[in-house]
Amino acid sequence: MTPSFLTALFTGRSRRPAFPSAWLRAFRPAPLNVSRGERLRVVCGAAVGIFVTGSLSHLLGANSALPWLIAPMGASAVLVFGVPASPMAQPWAVVAGNTVSALAGIACAHLVAPPELAATAAVGLAVALMFALRCLHPPGGASALLVALAGVTDPGFALFPVAGNSLLMVLAGIAYNNLGGRSYPHAQLPPEPAPPRPDDARTIAADLDAVLARYNQVLDVSRDDLQALIEQTQLQGYRRRLADIRCRDIMSTDVITVEFGTPLEEAWALLRERRIKALPVVDRVRRIVGIVTLADFMRCAELDRHEGFDRKLRALIRKSGLTHTTKPEVVGQIMTRQVRVTSEDRHLSDLAPLFGSTGHHHIPVIGEGERLVGIITQSDMVAALCRAGETAA
Template sequence: MRMRVNARERWRVVVGAGIGLFLTALASMALSHGSPTIPWLIAPLGASAVLVFGLPASPLAQPWPVVGGNSVSALIGIACTLAWGPTPMTAAVAVALAIAAMFALRCLHPPGGASALLVVLLGTTDPRFALVPVFTHSFALALAGIVYNNATGKRYPHRQGVAAPVPSASHQPVFTEADLDTVLKRYNQVLDVSPDDLQALLAQTELESYRRRLGELRCRDVMSTDLVTVEFGDSLQDAWKLLRERRIKALPVVDKVRRVVGVVTLADFMRHADLDFHHGWVERLRSFITPSPTPYSTKPETVGQIMVRQVRVASADRRLSELVPLFADTGHHHIPIIDDDKRLVGIITQSDVVAALCRSH
């Protein structure tokens, strides 16, 4: 399958791998003081560099798998060589045991198998080889990966226990985390992507599917034009009556030329009437919306005093697909639609979007 990676990301990986290996080699030469018995780079680090810089989100490329996987595997290879000598059987057993150890220690790292194989092929029996150069090289490469990846916008180490960002807190995918865990257990294979990232990718794919299926629909094609509005000076009692009679949750507030100046919702009434407590809420609401009999009042009397002034609006010519993130990411339930003169001509609710999506499907 063709890789979906642009040229910029490819160059980021290429340059990062080159810089990482170069710095690792310099650090190794400095620590070994030019000793000819200590290699300034070991071959498995080439594969480790591909993972660290090319797949920084992979569970196989995190610092502990890089350092622990290579070092533990080298120790196992040395132990096998000490026991049976450098034979083909020793190489096979060393790699197999290295994989088992990496599974047990939660540091599975593909180049670790190469580290175990390397020491057998070299006939290495000195346990210090696992420390210098294997551990020191792996540690230096992981450190270079931390600095370079974060400097180029890639989070590394990539924390696997923290949920990756999804399109929104309010938009929930059609599957749950438990569903994904069940499928992964049934799949029963090592994935080169964390479950958190996989869940985020699936949720974003679902959202992209919504956008595609909504196609070229414009706001004017699905908006409700049977509008119920109020003005700044209308009484709270009249506004509440409209909300109840029309069974709607929001009323656009317009001026004399029908330009939107705010919106008043059921939540605004509840907040200002202090209806957080259930006891006596009917009396509090009735007292709140009833006009004061005196010229002076200590409570709001008109819609303009409780409305929300910052209102997200959309043009009638705007693609409906562009409103999906507004409903999903910001928690909007209704968006007023305006014409070229910024006058209110309709309103779109979450229900309108769902209905359009069903029709397009």
């Protein structure tokens, strides 16, 4: 979709380019963002579609005086194999669109004498019928024009070769596209209002319906595909913004730390007063040597059972006053020594798996000389994700 298309779609009007240079640039074709492999798939598909349709039609119509293959099938092949997701390339559009258009051409050839008027009436009637039957198919206009100019008056022509060719083309498209990884037929109806969706998705759907109603033009893309493109574009923007965020952008820099010899009572008081769940343990030059968490206190106090919870915890953090004891007295005796750290320049997206799957709740951030410069918590991570999402929206 080009920028001018998006402008018209979301404003409800076409933007008129400045005359004459910008207006002339509107005639330049837009680049096709299609890989060589996809182009080869389309080329081979169109060739296969014409070969299958022509060969079988030739066999079926060997004893018929009518032609066995009509020219509009070439245009139908482009749609069926080139844009199989288009509403105009779906089986109903191909078969019904070509057939009713041929019938329109036959009727006009019967009723209208001058060929110019017959051709005009045939194409106009064909388009009206295709709109009414929801089978708009551009090659249908060619079918109507071909029949009217050729003066065909036999209604059987609409069944063979027109309907027969169209049906064979659709069958070839179903087989080839699905074998090539392209869904065909492609669902065109909006999903049934069933399970609730996230608020953002419901908002996008409602806004899109309102914009399409205001745009009031036929689009060569289904409504659901258009919504999927919009949602994927938002997701891509979200990922890009998330990739630009580094640890230093969201980390907390006022980190409360303790040292190896900090008494347990003092460390516990810090955890309670500051309402935090972890304390990095550093040496004199602020290098990480461990981390002490609420879980470490619970583990060492043997709080796996609720009986005597307060008594066990007080016994752990209370100083024994002895010079030799088996009871832990300082942070270094209960801390976790294997600490997962990250650098301040690391991208935030790299940390998501650590918080999501490894059970980490706090990750210290180190800077120059491997010294502690901050800490990132799950709350910091969630806040950053929310901000990135709001920016992308």
